[in-house]
Amino acid sequence: MSKSDGPKLVTALFSFKGKNNDELCFKKGDIITITQTDDGGWWEGTLNEKTGWFPSNYVKEYKAPDSGSTSAKMSPEKSSPDSPIHQTLNRDIVLKDIVDSERANVAELQGLVNNFLQPLEAANVIKKEEYKQLIGNFHEVLETHQRLLANLDSALSQGPEARVGNIFLTLAPKLKSIHTTYCNCHPQAVCILDRYRDELNDFMERSGAISPGILVLTTGLSKPFRRLDKYSAMLQELERHTEKNNPDRGDTQRSVSVYRDIADRCAAIRKQRELALQILTSGIKGWEGEELNVLGDIIHVGPVILVSGVERRDRYFVLFPTTLLVLSISARMSSFVYEGKLPLTGINVVALEQSEEIKNAFEISGPMIESITVVCPSREERQHWIELLSQEQIAIRASNLSRSPTSISHSSSQNSKLQAAGAEHSSSPGNKAPWSLASFRPAPPIYALKTFGKPDAVDSCRSTKTCNERQFEDDAIILRVIEGYCLSANARFTVHSAMLDFDPLHKVNDRASFMHSRVGNWETCEDRWLSETVKALKSQMTDLQSQVSQLCKQLEEERKSRLSLAATVKRSMAVIDGAVP
Template sequence: MSNIPVDLTEQLRVNRAVVVMDIVESERAHVTELKTLIQSFLMPLKNSNIMTVDEYNQLVNNIEEVSKIHEELLESLEQVSELPQSDQRIGKLFLNKASFIRSVHLQYCSSHPRAVNIIEKYKDELNQIMETQGAVSPGILVLTVSLSKPFRRLDKYSGMLQELERHLEENHIDRGDTQRSVSIYKEIAAICLSTRKQKELELSILSGVVQGWEGADACSLGDVIKIGSVAFGPEHKDRYLMLFSTHLVILSVSQRLSSFIYEGKLPLSGISVKKLDNNGAIKNAFEICGSLIDHIVAICQSKEEQLDWIQKINKQLGNNRIISTTSNKSMEKGNRIPWDVTRLRSVPPLQFYHSINEKMICVAKKPERTFEDDGKVLKVFEAFCSNTKSRHASSGDHTMIL
């Protein structure tokens, strides 16, 4: 039995009832906002034909699936909240929904940066449609804020569950599940934020300026599998790695933090990677080796990042070996351009930008750089750096901005 005084136990129950009511009512308000967004604004926008079907899909992504998962969560919360307090297992409910909420929101957050580009491209038309449908002026701001609500809401769950835990008796049946749900939803929010920042960085690189880009343009490399910052060698030189299905691209950042600089492009067919043990000089590092290159030591910001890089690179190496065994080896040998270490050498900067069309990213020359362009790259770069530093913090709120 609990040793908590009767009056304190009663106060816990009163406070818990208030917390539960707040969780349910705020979830109900969130569901209403999502439904209003879809029915009152996005559906008329779809029928307006101001953008292509592909662009519309990039703008809304899986917003309807997000709305559905929150409707289901709300229905379950309403049912649980009607039970006697001793039988309410809200923590368990959130645990059971965690995997679905994670996957749906991860997909939404990964595509959100492209939605931002679509909004910027059609801002005048979107503003007019939003206001015509009843949105307060400026209508474009209503759309922008509304599309950011899914990940803003996601960021609140750990705090609400933590508040619920504070008002649970130590022997309450749901206390353990509530404690676990706090950490799980904090992790889900952090992963989704990290994914969104990664995609912002990826889009910034591919749609911005990469000085001295060499060889085939970015659209020929396929989708970016992973992108992230590492440090090279004992000097800890800041570098960015971009992993494609057949290449690993190495970039650095200009001194003004205004653009990215091409450092090299390693074909995966010519390299291997291995995990390095921690020592006094390096920690969380892996080594990139190849018969035609000097070995490269890449130092990651965490053990998780180290293992993720190794796993993803090795997976692509395995995929490439399977493809190579089923291809025409004689043709491959005749067409392959020999690769050597000189491909890692810097070249005089050439300025390019990548313009986004409906289905792919292509490269085109950009006639002139502006301080506004520099500011955009700097903003994304600073946001990414800020995120990577706080990614593994055990507590703290994330400010979600579009």
């Protein structure tokens, strides 16, 4: 066994390969420095600068060999050139630097709130709603960092026993939550800063900020995520000066990775929101239809590659609550170009297996489009897209179900009233949910309530239910026929000029334009389509009759001309024959 004042060492009885990123991997015979022992059967130790957890029954206490023996396997844990005393002193210095920098960060955030943000709210330089968008959850960010500073001050007084890594690891979920929210709102704050640049600059300079005042405000509002980027490097430096047997080494090492992931996540969110804001504000070339704001808030946007045979096209997917918008970048890389849109109610999303040709891909298919293969930059991005698309489709179905009738009457008069009410409900201008082909289908029948004490009423309900089910099945078959007719008619009479560029997406445009046409009920919709078809046929018949009449007239004129020409030729021949002796 190791000395009583030295680190505790164990030797591995068996090889162990950890499954989680906080578990330690080792081979049989490796010597591990113990950092923590837990009663639950798992210990924490350090091997080759890596600290992690492992099962305690895989190791046994290491007994130091005789001084003359060199057969022991001590290579994994060579002594550091720095003595433990120097390591402890260096760790204390690094820890003090972390606490001092956090104190300066909190003081700067607090000064921005007291000296500028609170007076700005009272001065009414910008509207109340815009002020809320400008600061976001800045106050919550300040409170969380004040809490972190208080915990670090408390740990600093504990000396070598301070569990700084554990403090950062414990506060990581809270810090991730508030910084994610703040970074999500920050691009909108930048727009407000640009919109009121002169007014805010004058206010900041009047309030004591150095010139230019707008730069002080911009820098202060970007301080939270700039500070977040530094935590990973500071914790890595702290880990470097932490002894291998220090109980806080494992938490410090894990917190390095955790805060790096948080910073990367927040940076990705900021980039997402900036891109979404650019799409909404800069405009899209070739966009047809209503304003983009009508589609709702942008849920996710990102670059993808659409594969069609051997052809690959760089595109951007923009996900709205009910629509997936497809964009491309202009030749000068200065704007977005509209390529098509897919209604979420008419597509199926399936992940594709990895292959040498296509990786990180999923497939979009539907009854009115050809299958589209979508390649994502990474496996995580592919999974994120699939989850988001599935979630929005479920939300749309739930919304459609909530709008369906909740009761059904068994009398014909009440049925007609219910149908009329349903038609009014679906055509009401206040209903913002998109119309889909599922609106043609009848709502499922609802079981009638039992009439207690009246068995005949129960039997009547059952018989009526059976009758209604058969009736609904017949209606469903008829409606499917009508549905197919409507789709085919719409596909015949709708032509897009860009259809030759990319067939799968522009076929969806036909269906999307059909699905976004709001109608009161299917009967009026059918009548309208039939009347339009009849009018089109009448117009075509009129054109054909006119063309036939014109052709007959031309044919008659041609016949008369031929007869006249023949008579002229005969007369000429007769004159020539008479002139010849």
